[in-house]
Amino acid sequence: MIPLGPRLAVERRNQERILESGLVVPGGADRRTELEGVVVAKGSPRIARSGAKMPLDVEVGDEILYSARCDVFELEDGSIIDIVEENSVMALLSREVTA
Numbered sequence: 001m002i003p004l005g006p007r008l009a010v011e012r013r014n015q016e017r018i019l020e021s022g023l024v025v026p027g028g029a030d031r032r033t034e035l036e037g038v039v040v041a042k043g044s045p046r047i048a049r050s051g052a053k054m055p056l057d058v059e060v061g062d063e064i065l066y067s068a069r070c071d072v073f074e075l076e077d078g079s080i081i082d083i084v085e086e087n088s089v090m091a092l093l094s095r096e097v098t099a
Contacts, residue, residue: 066089
């Protein structure tokens, strides 16, 4: 899956929490407004008014914090992929270093 335009395909990270009582709260159950995930594909760069290409700020493999307002797709293998607009990315949590 390759997103079109300045969008990212993000594999959502498991966000379940275990409370002190041992109760497991699944990800999304607490209605959080932000999600964490790993960028698995990215679309084409933005185009400035001048016509210059503006590359996306994140790379494939980066872990990001992003808005929960996104399009959600479940793949055949059960993984959840979110299609996120680049301006919905709030923070870069870690960057995969390639040697």
